[in-house]
Amino acid sequence: MIKVIILGAGNVAIHLAKAFQKTKSVEVIQRYNKSTRNSSEFDPSIPFTKDLQELVKADVYIISITDDAIAGFSKRLKFKHGIVVHTSGSIPLEALQCKAAKGVFYPLQTFSKEKKIDFMEVPVCVESELNKNMIILEDLAKAVSRKVYRINSLQREKLHVAAVFASNFSNHMYKIAGDICESNKISFDILKPLILETAKKIQTIEPVIAQTGPARRDDRQTIQKHLSELEGIQKEIYTLVTQSITETYSDGKKL
Amino acid sequence: MIKVIILGAGNVAIHLAKAFQKTKSVEVIQRYNKSTRNSSEFDPSIPFTKDLQELVKADVYIISITDDAIAGFSKRLKFKHGIVVHTSGSIPLEALQCKAAKGVFYPLQTFSKEKKIDFMEVPVCVESELNKNMIILEDLAKAVSRKVYRINSLQREKLHVAAVFASNFSNHMYKIAGDICESNKISFDILKPLILETAKKIQTIEPVIAQTGPARRDDRQTIQKHLSELEGIQKEIYTLVTQSITETYSDGKKL
Numbered sequence: 315m316i317k318v319i320i321l322g323a324g325n326v327a328i329h330l331a332k333a334f335q336k337t338k339s340v341e342v343i344q345r346y347n348k349s350t351r352n353s354s355e356f357d358p359s360i361p362f363t364k365d366l367q368e369l370v371k372a373d374v375y376i377i378s379i380t381d382d383a384i385a386g387f388s389k390r391l392k393f394k395h396g397i398v399v400h401t402s403g404s405i406p407l408e409a410l411q412c413k414a415a416k417g418v419f420y421p422l423q424t425f426s427k428e429k430k431i432d433f434m435e436v437p438v439c440v441e442s443e444l445n446k447n448m449i450i451l452e453d454l455a456k457a458v459s460r461k462v463y464r465i466n467s468l469q470r471e472k473l474h475v476a477a478v479f480a481s482n483f484s485n486h487m488y489k490i491a492g493d494i495c496e497s498n499k500i501s502f503d504i505l506k507p508l509i510l511e512t513a514k515k516i517q518t519i520e521p522v523i524a525q526t527g528p529a530r531r532d533d534r535q536t537i538q539k540h541l542s543e544l545e546g547i548q549k550e551i552y553t554l555v556t557q558s559i560t561e562t563y564s565d566g567k568k569l
Numbered sequence: 570m571i572k573v574i575i576l577g578a579g580n581v582a583i584h585l586a587k588a589f590q591k592t593k594s595v596e597v598i599q600r601y602n603k604s605t606r607n608s609s610e611f612d613p614s615i616p617f618t619k620d621l622q623e624l625v626k627a628d629v630y631i632i633s634i635t636d637d638a639i640a641g642f643s644k645r646l647k648f649k650h651g652i653v654v655h656t657s658g659s660i661p662l663e664a665l666q667c668k669a670a671k672g673v674f675y676p677l678q679t680f681s682k683e684k685k686i687d688f689m690e691v692p693v694c695v696e697s698e699l700n701k702n703m704i705i706l707e708d709l710a711k712a713v714s715r716k717v718y719r720i721n722s723l724q725r726e727k728l729h730v731a732a733v734f735a736s737n738f739s740n741h742m743y744k745i746a747g748d749i750c751e752s753n754k755i756s757f758d759i760l761k762p763l764i765l766e767t768a769k770k771i772q773t774i775e776p777v778i779a780q781t782g783p784a785r786r787d788d789r790q791t792i793q794k795h796l797s798e799l800e801g802i803q804k805e806i807y808t809l810v811t812q813s814i815t816e817t818y819s820d821g822k823k824l
Contacts, residue, residue: 381791404783404791422759424766424781426774431766437759463759472753473760475795475807480746480760481767482782483810484739489776489817491735498727504677504692504718505728505735506772511679511686512736513768517761519681521744526679527737528659536636536659540730547813552730554809555738558802562744 316340316454319369321387322378323347325425326401328355330378333433333458340457344370355427372396374454376419381405388412397447403474406467407441416443417451420470421459424481433458439465439473484513490548522562529559571595571709574624576642577633578602580680581656583610585633588688588713595712599625610682627651629709631674636660643667652702658729661722662696671698672706675725676714679736688713694720694728739768745803777817784814 318340320327327345334340335357344361346369347353353362363369375391377384377400384400391398391412398410399417410416418441425431438455440462442448448464455462465473488509492502515524528536537556544552573595575582582600589595590612599616601624602608608617618624630646632639632655639655646653646667653665654672665671673696678686693710695717697703703719710717720728743764747757770779783791792811799807 381788404794423763424770426770429770435762437762439759461759461762463756465755465759469753469755471794472749472798473755475798476746476749476755476760477763478782478784478795478807479742479749481763482780482784482814483806484742484764485767485771485776485780486784486810486814486817487734487739487742488771489780490813491731492776494727494731494734498724500720500724500728500731501718504694504716504720505731507690507692507716508678508732508736509739509771510768512740513765515679515681515684516740516743516764521740521747525737525740525744527733529733529737529741533636539659539726540733543727543730547809547816551738551809551813552733554802554806555741558745558806559737559741561802562741 316374316450316457317343317372318374318376318454319343319372320345320376320378321347322376323349323352323356324378324380325427326421327376327378328352328427329425329431329433330376330401330421330458331356331360336433337457340454343372352427366390369393373450374399374417374419375414376401377410385409385411397442397450399451403439403470403477406471407443408467415447417441417447418465418467418470419451419455420465422473422477434460437461437463439463439470441466441470490551494548525559525562527559529556530563532560532563571629571705571712572598572627573629573631573709574598574627575600575631575633576602577631578604578607578611579633579635580682581676582631582633583607583682584680584686584688585631585656585676585713586611586615592712595709598627607682621645624648628705629654629672629674630669631656632665640664640666652697652705654706658694658725658732661726662698663722670702672696672702673720673722673725674706674710675720677728677732689715692716692718694718694725696721696725745806749803780814780817782814784811785818787815787818 334342342360375398381402384405389411394413397417398412398414399419420439421436423436438459440451440455495502589597597615630653636657644666649668652672653667653669654674675694676691678691693714695706695710750757
């Protein structure tokens, strides 16, 4: 049985606690937060403290707080036993300034309080300062997820940039599409099945193969027509992304 | 019973024929194509011809060929009965140069030969030159889809631009994410659940609410770090889309 303490009460902490509680090999023996925020989201049977001095002995301490606060918070953890991990995609392992052994336990998914997540399908990226601790972190990850990856800090940094494109930027493309619909009294609902199918497609087909549309076909007439209908930053984005797609399929030479 | 003839043998024609054949209210009485391409994808019980002179009498003639060829092809349809529709998102109704009444029957989805589609969930946008034909086109659409919308040519043009952002451009964001993974020996599989969840999220939450990431948080330190890791057109896209997100959440004022 791996004994875990969760520090923080945000979305990741909430989902992690729920996932651990479903397992037989992990026990959440305590949780800490500086306030009682989101307390109702956690199982009341988990002992709660607002005082770091009251932390009991555990195998893994999971810091799940905002990125900027991780380094400063970790400094306040004076104990030397166990492993202290954070759950951030963009903070290197070395940012942890605790006395205990360090690690990273990064579940790569977009979490919201309202939406249930099948944690078993959430990729968990683990990293360990000490080789001997890797097995514990992997066991911890495998208890809640079928998808466990060893990712070092440099790779995780790159992965985070990739995730910005894959998730944040694609969501912004949906947002612009929604704005165009709204300006023309078209229901955004019409686009929802297309958006879902586009994301489903790349689960089995590489994005470079799945690409369709005027830029892919180098259909300059349609591209020109679209550009004449856009303005401002929407037009700039259309131009730049079209250029990027066109370059992809012309072996890098500019048209 | 609505009698339909399908002209063309591409992905949309294949999926449409299959969807119509599942209904009790629509009969595909003939299909035309200039060659026997993709013939094996169609039910062999549908009479096939390569000769436009052999077209029989139908209620709706569905032209499902490449956009550029629609106008020229429609000119060759000399009969005056029935309704002639095309299935394109980017071609106006007026581009049809047939003698018969005109219309549009545009299923908004990304189709591939290999992948099964639940046509009932595919939005179909219909437009009719004559009001009296609208009911027939709507009945035809409702026979295969739960999601039928009246969309005029101007709206359809805008919808097509919106779809480029929603689907083509988001797919290109996946592609860039995949490139970053590949350059750093990271499996693109790690990002697939995130991509799917991002697309699922906006089925119920508006994209503007669903937005997350460094640009949304105006986290300039992370943005700068990411920019320092990118180059070329990836860096340009990161800069521009970040600017667009930032402007969205700062009431349009530039930072």
